[in-house]
Amino acid sequence: MPHHLKLFSGIERQLRKFPNKDRERVVEAMRSLATDPRQPGTTHLSENLYRFRVGNYRIIYAILDAGLVVLICKVARRTETTYKDIKALLKRARDMNLNSRGHS
Numbered sequence: 001m002p003h004h005l006k007l008f009s010g011i012e013r014q015l016r017k018f019p020n021k022d023r024e025r026v027v028e029a030m031r032s033l034a035t036d037p038r039q040p041g042t043t044h045l046s047e048n049l050y051r052f053r054v055g056n057y058r059i060i061y062a063i064l065d066a067g068l069v070v071l072i073c074k075v076a077r078r079t080e081t082t083y084k085d086i087k088a089l090l091k092r093a094r095d096m097n098l099n100s101r102g103h104s
Contacts, residue, residue, distance in 0.1 A: 003063070003070045005034040008092065011072050022057065029054045030061075030072055037063045037070045049073070049090050062093035 015023050029052060032039065043051045045060070052059045060074040073089040 001068060003034050003037055003068045005030060005070050005072065007072045008074070011075055014075055018057075022055065026054050026057055026059065026075055030059060030075075033059070033061060033070050033072075037061070046090055048093065053078075060089060062090075064093070 015026065018026065033052060037050070039052075041052060043053075045051055048062045048064065050061055050063060052061070056077050058074075058076055058078050059072060060076075062071040062073055063069075064071055071093055073093060074085075
């Protein structure tokens with residue numbers, strides 16, 4: 001069963017800054033994660049956080065199986081700081097997961 005795709009605030013704004021060709025590839029990859037969030041090429045980072053590589057970009061996302069949601073937490077070019085805020089992303093994903101359970 002496909003998952004719903006949700007984005008942290010600011011993701012769409014980030015994507016608009018990407019070159020068109022890169023943005024198209026990243027958006028297509030994000031859509032594919034809704035169909036198969038644990039597809040080959042994904043890397044498990046921590047708890048329910050995963051990473052998917054699209055060229056020089058990384059999509060960091062949480063899988064919230066209880067609500068069948070793939071939550072896109074961050075999309076960025078790979079740099080030394082790409083994974084620096086991983087704990088904050090995990091906390092934010094957990095908070096969103098708890099909030100979505102309360103509203104089911």
